[in-house]
Amino acid sequence: MLCVELGLPGVNLNADIGTLVRKGLPPEVQQALDTVRVIGNNAVHPGQIDIDDNPEVANRLFGLVNFIVDRMISHPKQIEAFYGALPEKDLTKIAKRDRREP
Numbered sequence: 001m002l003c004v005e006l007g008l009p010g011v012n013l014n015a016d017i018g019t020l021v022r023k024g025l026p027p028e029v030q031q032a033l034d035t036v037r038v039i040g041n042n043a044v045h046p047g048q049i050d051i052d053d054n055p056e057v058a059n060r061l062f063g064l065v066n067f068i069v070d071r072m073i074s075h076p077k078q079i080e081a082f083y084g085a086l087p088e089k090d091l092t093k094i095a096k097r098d099r100r101e102p
Helices: 013-022 027-043 055-084 088-098
Strands: none
Touching: 013 027, 027 055
């Protein structure tokens, strides 16, 4: 579901992570995603969760998921909100500055 939120199909987590990497995903986010993916694949089988799983590992996985969400969703939205609140004249100057001439 997280990959769908990031604009990916969400069918194959490994493929979605690969797409994000090709788009410039920061290495620490890639490592967090792959850690969650590999541990999840090794710990959970379709329709079956081992109730004897290590609670420490589960807590760390939640921490990694929170890191991914903060970095990929929360922080960009916060920055977008602040940036969007800049005066229009300043946004125009920034856009003019960043325009690339052919």
